[in-house]
Amino acid sequence: MAKRTNPFIEDFIPQSKVHVGMKQFNNNEDRLKKVYEKTLLLLFKGAKKCPAQDITSEENALSATQDKQDKLKQLFIGKDGTLLHSGNMVDNKLSVKQCSCGGGVESQCAYCDMNLCGGCQHVCVRCERAHCLCCTMIGLEGSEVCVSCYS
Structure with missing residues (x-):
């Protein structure tokens, strides 16, 4: 038997x-x-914070100290x-x-990886490596233990 047709x-x-x-x-x-x-507005605000006079004075100082071998700008x-x-790119190795x-x-x-002098370094009792004050904790009996060895 065939299907009925839909009246609607x-x-x-x-x-x-x-x-x-x-x-x-x-x-x-x-x-x-x-x-x-909004992105363009933020970029322009950032560019306004860095005046052109400071850029040119830094350029003159960097060009005098850096070699001309580097072609990057x-x-x-x-x-x-x-x-x-x-001018030339700023070299972080100069610091x-x-x-x-x-x-x-x-x-x-x-x-x-914080730089430490002799007075600021704390040696861990367990791993015997130098750590800064922020990465050192006081363990049992007042001994200094680094964060990675502390448990």
Whole structure:
């Protein structure tokens, strides 16, 4: 026997489930435009904090001390959003290592790599490595134990 025909075929609209999550909600053009404008605003605010006079004075000091072998350049964002070419890249190796108290560096903390002088280093009883005050705990009987050995 054949199926009956549907008498309500003219009024029938096929339904489907559509899930709209936060990602789909936020990915419309208006919201993306607002995010883009906010990002540009934050970049321009950061560029205003670094005046051009300081950049040029640092450029002159760095170019005098660094070799010309390095072809890499440091770029800065100008006040109008353009990129400024302002000299060689800053080399982190030029900094003089000192302990936080101002003494000469004898070792580094084995846990957090902080520079330590002879007065600031604490030797762990168990692993016998030098640690800073923040990474040292007082164990049983007043002995100094590092954070990694403390249990």
